Amino acid sequence: MDPDEISRLVNDLKLYHNDPNDTINLEEEDIKIEEERLLRCLVAKVLSPKAINRDAFRQQMPRVLQSEKRIIIEATGDNTFVFEFLSLRDRARALSEGPWHFSRNLVIFKEPTGWNNPRSMIFDEIPIWVQLHNVPIALMHEDLLLKLGGKIGSVVEIDKGENGACLGRFARIRVRINTMQPLRKCIRINAMRDEEDLYILLVYERLPDFCYACGRLGHSHRECDDSMADKVNLNFGA
Template sequence: MNSEDLAMLCSALSIKEKERPAGTLDPNLKEKGERLLSLCLVGKVFTNKLVNKDAPINVLTSIWRANEGVEIKALEGNVFAFYFKNTEDRKNIQSGGSWTFDRAIIAFEEPYGTGDIAHMNFNKVEFWVQIHNLPLFYMTEDIGAFLGKMIGEVSDVDLLTAKNVGGRSVRVRVAISTDEPLMRSLRVDLIGTGTITTMLLRYERLQDYCFKCSRVGYSLRDCVEPRKQIQQKQWQD
């Protein structure tokens, strides 16, 4: 039932019905509900098309490595609820993304309060982002975090991967707003001399992306911005 249906039902309530005493949920039932919510993620498949409800459930159930399994329920639109059995499984799935279905990114929200999806924005997605062309002297965790904050909300910094392959890069895990264009590079005066260093960004597992407006969630052919000449560069995995 969507919000419009609920509004119609509420408006149809008689004065007499509204004056009846309201029920109070048993504390034990409330505790069970809070426990269920604490192990839940709510995700929205970022596509303009309405997805088949069973397809994401079957795909994600098969590829996710949850030790105690995960129960997936379809909600309204392209929104799904993911119920885990323990916090470790939920954390591993969150940190293992970004996740996609049929090339469309899935934006996750941690439910709070009563878990009303009408109050969820689904406007942030976490990516591992590689920052390239970084001088060796500045390949530290603190500087990686500083650079990552220029992109989004930083949750992790990985220096080991770059060191193992001998590259001049760091990886940062950041939550990025889907309402804003993705940044392609960072320009930073690293040593305060006025000399600008340009560092290229490479987003891992980035699939459904528009090269015209630099936003995620749809492809170039679905972009609503006026058409213009674009040089398409394959800078994502």
């Protein structure tokens, strides 16, 4: 049965099935067992406008994640899957590293919580390393890099190098970005002096396929339905 049809039927049951004698009261032990299982699980969403091959996904993702132990993967519909990890270290790595790809599409992992249905979860953020190029040495300090990273998303980590300093050919920040928004290409800095404004170029590491027309993740420019995007000049192209 189609998952959308199941959701509709469940909503109908909420409206018309009000017999209190038909309700099952869960015991504390029942809830504890499920909470322990949640600690081994993650929910994954493949950002693609097309339905992916579920069997290929189940076969390839353990290799993509380089898992130490077996992973049980079950589809829940709409390119959404539940992962049950036999190794908590594999689970932690899937959640903290990445971004992960399947057939050049972005795979986003989230922790399930409480009674949330995996199909109702929102997958709109990913952590990703971003290189900041053209940053002057005088500005290579943690306070300013936090401000720059805040223009991209929510800063998770700053790469300070082996000596604890933010020096090198470029600065490097791990940022949690919103997948629903266009990727930012640069950040302009006004030094409030006589010099011209400074432009910081952003380079996203291990970035999956995205739309060169609108700058968003999850589809290509050939599949873009944004009427305001320039599909000829491709402002987010090479």
